[in-house]
Amino acid sequence: MANHSNSNSDHSLPHREGGGRVFSLSLRSASLAFGDRQLFSNLDLTVESDQLVGITGESGCGKTSLLRAVLGFVSLTAGTIEVCGLPLDAHHIHVIRQQTAYVPQELQPPASTGLDLVKLTHELTANLPHAKREACEALMSSLGLDLSLLELSAAKLSGGQRQRLLLSAALSLPKPLLLLDEPTSALDEDSTQRVGLALLRACHEEHRAALVVSHDPVLLAFCDRVIQL
Numbered sequence: 001m002a003n004h005s006n007s008n009s010d011h012s013l014p015h016r017e018g019g020g021r022v023f024s025l026s027l028r029s030a031s032l033a034f035g036d037r038q039l040f041s042n043l044d045l046t047v048e049s050d051q052l053v054g055i056t057g058e059s060g061c062g063k064t065s066l067l068r069a070v071l072g073f074v075s076l077t078a079g080t081i082e083v084c085g086l087p088l089d090a091h092h093i094h095v096i097r098q099q100t101a102y103v104p105q106e107l108q109p110p111a112s113t114g115l116d117l118v119k120l121t122h123e124l125t126a127n128l129p130h131a132k133r134e135a136c137e138a139l140m141s142s143l144g145l146d147l148s149l150l151e152l153s154a155a156k157l158s159g160g161q162r163q164r165l166l167l168s169a170a171l172s173l174p175k176p177l178l179l180l181d182e183p184t185s186a187l188d189e190d191s192t193q194r195v196g197l198a199l200l201r202a203c204h205e206e207h208r209a210a211l212v213v214s215h216d217p218v219l220l221a222f223c224d225r226v227i228q229l
Helices: 063-070 093-098 114-122 133-142 147-151 159-171 189-205
Strands: 024-034 037-048 051-056 078-083 100-103 177-181 209-213 225-228
Touching (some): 024 063, 037 063, 037 078, 051 063, 051 189, 093 100, 100 159, 114 159, 133 147, 133 159, 133 189, 159 177, 189 209
Parallel strands (some): 051 209, 051 225, 100 177
Antiparallel strands (some): 024 037
């Protein structure tokens, strides 16, 4: 689900000559531990506009925690995170979150219909100026979803339908950074390929940066590079 923030300003983020945003996510010597349990250490990672980067590894190695660290929900035990040269700190966190669409692995938001699921994403504070139902419907179609699912009871949606619906809602927002946690875990190969193509379009045609956690070899094959955590 795309992140919310009370800030409406992104003036601190640099832009390309000609108006396009230059976007980069950088982790330097990043380490994360919970108590005595070390998840990862000395991680150097850069994701830039036009790049689809996969993160994979054994369960419990810190893949989800890495995404949450980028959002500032958990703190690194060592190292730094920067977005477009801005440090992830209390002063910049609102600006950074406003640029990010995040789809967690397991999400069961309260919703009566498929359309309510979309609204939960689009009506978050930072997303209201950008939410376009038409864009979401176009993405739904590209991911193999019938638009009638918007009127279907949320309780009747399959896990794969819910997953693609939330992904459509997030991708339809013009956020330059995509953080996706196991976005195809409930999908068959055909649907996974549709998601992979949609992510390639988002990165290579819309010049976004995407960091995708996945165990799915079909999805990882679409990535420009894959990091083993």
